[in-house]
Amino acid sequence: MAARIICVGNRQVQGDDFGPRVYDCLAALPVPMDVDIVDGGLAGLGLLPYLEDGRRVFFVDAVAGFTAPGRIVLLAADEVARQCTSGFDHAAGLPYLLKVMPAVLDSPPPTVTVIGHEGAACAQAVRTAARLALHLATQSADDACRA
Amino acid sequence: MRTRIIRDIPFNRVEGDLAVSIEYGDGQITDAWSAGTLYRGFENLMKGRGALDGLVMTPRICGICSTTHLSAAARALDAIAGLTPPDNAVRMRNVALMTEHVQSDVRQTVLMYMADFAHPAHAAQPLYEEALRRYAPAAGASAIDVIRETKRVLETIAVLGGQWPHSSFMVPGGVSFVPSQANLLQCLQIVGAYRAWYERRVLGCSIERWREVDNRAALDAWLHETSAQHDSETGFLLRFGRAAGLDAIGAGHNAFLSYGSLDLPQETSVVSRTRQLVAAGVARGTELTAFEAARITEDVSHAWYSDQDALHPAVGETRPYASGQEGRAYSWIKAPRYDAQAVETGPLAEAVIDGRPLFVDIVNAGQTSALARQLARLTRPATLLPVMETWLRELIANHGAPIIVGNGQVPDGEGAGLVQAARGALGHWVRVENQRITRYQIITPSAWNGSPRDATGQRGAWEEALLGTPVADPDNPIEAGHIIRSFDPCLVCAVHTVHRR
Numbered sequence: 001m002a003a004r005i006i007c008v009g010n011r012q013v014q015g016d017d018f019g020p021r022v023y024d025c026l027a028a029l030p031v032p033m034d035v036d037i038v039d040g041g042l043a044g045l046g047l048l049p050y051l052e053d054g055r056r057v058f059f060v061d062a063v064a065g066f067t068a069p070g071r072i073v074l075l076a077a078d079e080v081a082r083q084c085t086s087g088f089d090h091a092a093g094l095p096y097l098l099k100v101m102p103a104v105l106d107s108p109p110p111t112v113t114v115i116g117h118e119g120a121a122c123a124q125a126v127r128t129a130a131r132l133a134l135h136l137a138t139q140s141a142d143d144a145c146r147a
Numbered sequence: 148m149r150t151r152i153i154r155d156i157p158f159n160r161v162e163g164d165l166a167v168s169i170e171y172g173d174g175q176i177t178d179a180w181s182a183g184t185l186y187r188g189f190e191n192l193m194k195g196r197g198a199l200d201g202l203v204m205t206p207r208i209c210g211i212c213s214t215t216h217l218s219a220a221a222r223a224l225d226a227i228a229g230l231t232p233p234d235n236a237v238r239m240r241n242v243a244l245m246t247e248h249v250q251s252d253v254r255q256t257v258l259m260y261m262a263d264f265a266h267p268a269h270a271a272q273p274l275y276e277e278a279l280r281r282y283a284p285a286a287g288a289s290a291i292d293v294i295r296e297t298k299r300v301l302e303t304i305a306v307l308g309g310q311w312p313h314s315s316f317m318v319p320g321g322v323s324f325v326p327s328q329a330n331l332l333q334c335l336q337i338v339g340a341y342r343a344w345y346e347r348r349v350l351g352c353s354i355e356r357w358r359e360v361d362n363r364a365a366l367d368a369w370l371h372e373t374s375a376q377h378d379s380e381t382g383f384l385l386r387f388g389r390a391a392g393l394d395a396i397g398a399g400h401n402a403f404l405s406y407g408s409l410d411l412p413q414e415t416s417v418v419s420r421t422r423q424l425v426a427a428g429v430a431r432g433t434e435l436t437a438f439e440a441a442r443i444t445e446d447v448s449h450a451w452y453s454d455q456d457a458l459h460p461a462v463g464e465t466r467p468y469a470s471g472q473e474g475r476a477y478s479w480i481k482a483p484r485y486d487a488q489a490v491e492t493g494p495l496a497e498a499v500i501d502g503r504p505l506f507v508d509i510v511n512a513g514q515t516s517a518l519a520r521q522l523a524r525l526t527r528p529a530t531l532l533p534v535m536e537t538w539l540r541e542l543i544a545n546h547g548a549p550i551i552v553g554n555g556q557v558p559d560g561e562g563a564g565l566v567q568a569a570r571g572a573l574g575h576w577v578r579v580e581n582q583r584i585t586r587y588q589i590i591t592p593s594a595w596n597g598s599p600r601d602a603t604g605q606r607g608a609w610e611e612a613l614l615g616t617p618v619a620d621p622d623n624p625i626e627a628g629h630i631i632r633s634f635d636p637c638l639v640c641a642v643h644t645v646h647r648r
Contacts, residue, residue, distance in 0.1 A: 012192065012207060042210025043312035045254075048298040049305075087284030088258035099285045104295040 003137035025130040063116030077112035179613040183480035193587035219564035221317035226562025234412035236321030251569035321551030351379030361504035388518040397517030397630035399612030403496035408567035428500035446601035460588035482598035491608035492571030495523040517633040
């Protein structure tokens with residue numbers, strides 16, 4: 001089943017650059033035809049069209065407060081959406097996007113998993129996240145859910 | 148008079164890197180200080196990079212107006228190379244930039260500005276229940292409708308730019324590729340659909356009808372003319388805004404700046420009184436003078452930068468220095484000034500300088516306000532959408548015409564790229580030596596509007612706009628939030644880490 005890996009964050013801000021670094025890593029790897037890789041940057045709500053073609057979606061982002069520093073955590077869409085405690089503003093990110101997603105898409109919402117990294121990321125963590133994202137994206141949907 | 152200084156006033160929604168302090172006395176704001184709390188330093192990041200790197204790097208300054216930064220970067224390189232892009236490149240650049248504007252204008256108004264109408268502080272307002280139904284964060288009917296509709300129009304940039312996000316299709320002398328006629332037709336359909344929705348839900352009437360509204364009396368008549376207009380987002384903005392007194396606060400310096408934007412192609416059916424769709428100019432009230440870029444300076448007397456005279460951005464430096472300032476400095480934002488005067492920039496400034504009758508009438512009547520500023524923002528697409536359609540039709544009709552001049556390279560030299568971003572004047576000043584960037588200075592709209600004081604003590608635009616504002620509850624000065632948000636402060640869109648709450 002086709003999947004999409006969307007790496008988000010700011011490559012110019014240390015600590016928020018995890019997603020872009022994983023994107024760079026993925027871009028250098030052989031990727032199956034049915035896996036789409038997107039450098040999502042700071043696009044926020046501008047990423048909504050990437051959620052409308054039925055693909056499973058894996059966001060890669062920096063996280064804070066979910067696990068021990070240096071560790072990678074898998075989060076379901078609703079858990080990330082619950083972190084949205086206010087309205088839209090210039091700092092709105094994945095929590096806001098995932099909170100409004102079910103109401104604003106023109107198609108049924110995709111299965112979304114967030115691959116988050118807590119704290120400063122070393123090169124090994126970036127490579128690990130890239131491989132994990134690819135592994136999950138190439139699994140069957142059922143296997144991905146169990147993972 | 149007893150006064151009290153309230154530091155870092157509690158905006159009801161976070162604008163993380165903006166801290167506003169107010170002095171409160173006798174029921175109103177008696178002074179204000181606005182601080183940018185994050186040193187970003189993009190200018191220094193650019194030094195030593197390749198001449199073309201601004202096209203890739205600077206769009207990442209902002210998650211909302213990346214196309215605007217791309218446009219400013221490309222125009223600076225055009226200027227250095229002495230190139231004038233061919234008509235089709237001008238059209239493509241313009242339509243992409245306008246797409247960002249028409250999306251941002253509606254999103255900012257409904258999702259940020261009108262979201263404050265649903266704040267519990269307004270619970271006593273007769274329109275509060277309706278505001279809640281419309282604008283409750285991430286759930287209100289209008290909020291959801293706006294997100295759904297505005298996501299589609301962005302596909303125009305994806306088509307014109309070849310990718311989204313991070314399109315870098317604007318290059319020195321033009322654009323890097325041209326979409327097929329079928330894809331341009333798709334863009335025309337997307338813009339047409341957006342226009343239809345904008346007319347139906349945002350205006351409640353045709354754009355042509357809205358543009359007939361040319362003074363305050365006509366605005367009142369328009370508001371009560373039909374139920375569609377009365378119930379539209381524009382109608383609700385006016386009704387709630389007036390009931391909440393937003394038409395009586397937030398005047399500010401009453402001085403306006405527009406760099407001008409959206410060059411007209413040499414051959415086009417679009418008519419404008421200048422060679423740009425959005426005119427350049429400076430206005431005191433509605434008294435216009437010609438804009439001269441040489442009159443811009445950046446004052447750092449109250450910012451955390453090493454001391455220097457107020458300098459033009461082409462020669463200014465960005466040297467962070469937070470020590471030894473003895474309490475005078477309070478912001479990482481410099482203080483841009485035009486002719487040594489503080490001015491505001493944004494859609495209201497554009498409207499006044501363009502001579503749009505409704506807004507000229509409002510400013511002439513001494514009614515510059517937070518509500519007037521927001522009305523200019525929400526209704527700006529009415530001036531842009533028809534022209535976008537025209538330029539897309541001209542692109543289709545002239546498909547195959549040149550899209551670039553020059554060889555895509557940039558010689559050594561210096562130049563400036565000045566455009567109007569969604570929230571006002573944006574400038575990139577660039578110097579290239581030995582094919583490397585040796586200087587890159589950026590002045591954003593939020594620097595103009597959110598600047599600290601200058602050496603003469605002159606406040607920045609929204610600092611000044613806060614003065615005299617009546618505040619019902621000094622511990623929750625929501626009135627200040629309405630004023631500052633009418634400028635659409637943009638200081639925090641660069642970091643989006645997911646935090647557990």
